[in-house]
Amino acid sequence: MSDWPLWEVFVRGKRGLNHTHAGSLHAPDAQMALRNARDLYTRRGEGVSIWVVPAAAITASSPDERDSFFDPAGDKVYRHPTFYDVPEDVEYL
Amino acid sequence: MSPEAAVTTQVRPQALARYCLALGDDALILTQRLGEWMSRAPQIEEDMALGNIALDLLGQARALLTYAGEVEATYTGEPARSEDDLAFFRDEREFRCVHLVEQPRGDFAFSIARQLVFSTYQYALYSRLSRLATSPDPTLAGIAAKAVKEVDYHRDHAEQWTLRLGDGTQESHRRMQAGLDEVWPYVDELFTDTEDAAELASAGVVPLPSSLREECERRWTAVIEQATLQVPEPTRRSRGGREGIHSEHLGYVLAEMQHIPRSYPGSTW
Numbered sequence: 115m116s117d118w119p120l121w122e123v124f125v126r127g128k129r130g131l132n133h134t135h136a137g138s139l140h141a142p143d144a145q146m147a148l149r150n151a152r153d154l155y156t157r158r159g160e161g162v163s164i165w166v167v168p169a170a171a172i173t174a175s176s177p178d179e180r181d182s183f184f185d186p187a188g189d190k191v192y193r194h195p196t197f198y199d200v201p202e203d204v205e206y207l
Numbered sequence: 208m209s210p211e212a213a214v215t216t217q218v219r220p221q222a223l224a225r226y227c228l229a230l231g232d233d234a235l236i237l238t239q240r241l242g243e244w245m246s247r248a249p250q251i252e253e254d255m256a257l258g259n260i261a262l263d264l265l266g267q268a269r270a271l272l273t274y275a276g277e278v279e280a281t282y283t284g285e286p287a288r289s290e291d292d293l294a295f296f297r298d299e300r301e302f303r304c305v306h307l308v309e310q311p312r313g314d315f316a317f318s319i320a321r322q323l324v325f326s327t328y329q330y331a332l333y334s335r336l337s338r339l340a341t342s343p344d345p346t347l348a349g350i351a352a353k354a355v356k357e358v359d360y361h362r363d364h365a366e367q368w369t370l371r372l373g374d375g376t377q378e379s380h381r382r383m384q385a386g387l388d389e390v391w392p393y394v395d396e397l398f399t400d401t402e403d404a405a406e407l408a409s410a411g412v413v414p415l416p417s418s419l420r421e422e423c424e425r426r427w428t429a430v431i432e433q434a435t436l437q438v439p440e441p442t443r444r445s446r447g448g449r450e451g452i453h454s455e456h457l458g459y460v461l462a463e464m465q466h467i468p469r470s471y472p473g474s475t476w
Contacts, residue, residue, distance in 0.1 A: 149364060
């Protein structure tokens with residue numbers, strides 16, 4: 115059974131709005147992956163919803179592409195919303 | 208609620224104490240058997256699944272044995288025996304578990320077949336018990352209400368595996384059928400109307416064991432047929448566990464489970 119596929123697990127907590135990555139596990143199919151995820155990642159009451167995704171279905175950026183992907187964003191200060199004057203009487207900002 | 212208040216005059220506390228011991232012993236001994244799978248399951252994920260199920264059962268056993276000890280104290284006049292006293296310092300003949308839970312863990316398919324049978328039975332039992340919340344014994348109904356959600360998951364786990372092994376490869380199909388065939392002689396005993404259970408059932412405290420059978424069989428049959436397997440027709444049937452007559456295997460389970468507290472009484476860690 116060592117050829118069971120790998121699944122990535124995403125759990126949404128009680129007060130959380132998003133599913134966040136919790137870890138990965140092996141399971142023979144999606145339904146069993148959900149159950150294994152329940153046993154591995156929600157046994158201390160961490161979650162109210164689980165997603166499982168076959169790890170093979172995830173396309174990830176490559177470390178080799180890091181320079182071209184991410185470095186150019188480093189010096190574009192004008193992309194951050196820091197050039198506006200906020201009027202004093204605007205609340206909740 | 209104190210046991211004195213809970214136990215009505217209609218029911219002998221002896222019957223209630225023995226009934227709780229029986230249910231508690233079933234859960235306790237199966238906990239031991241499931242614990243044997245730790246580090247030996249097909250995958251680490253399955254180690255966790257079986258371990259979680261075992262711990263749920265241990266929790267049920269603790270509540271049931273504690274309550275049995277309290278009820279027992281109402282008629283013995285002795286201090287109540289604790290859950291540990293009952294788990295570690297009773298001998299084989301004083302255990303009231305069914306033979307099903309005593310059997311060695313076998314291969315994975317056998318263990319899944321046993322979980323299918325036992326968790327379906329427990330679900331039927333606990334869901335009926337929890338609906339008896341207005342019964343003369345709310346303690347038992349309360350224990351059942353908590354346990355029924357746990358057992359619902361245990362049943363699902365066993366059903367999912369039964370379907371996959373039965374409708375899987377030729378080898379997994381063969382093993383799953385062999386597991387069912389090995390387990391089925393122990394099914395009948397779960398539904399035996401013991402004197403204690405019958406007395407409690409007539410007072411409306413517990414469901415009659417035989418009345419749970421139809422619901423269980425319907426559920427098993429549906430899963431087993433969907434898994435392309437056959438419901439076995441056993442030629443022998445175990446009996447006697449509820450009266451303390453056990454298969455040869457229980458003694459070995461107890462030796463392992465009881466050895467430390469008996470060799471080092473009062474030790475803690």
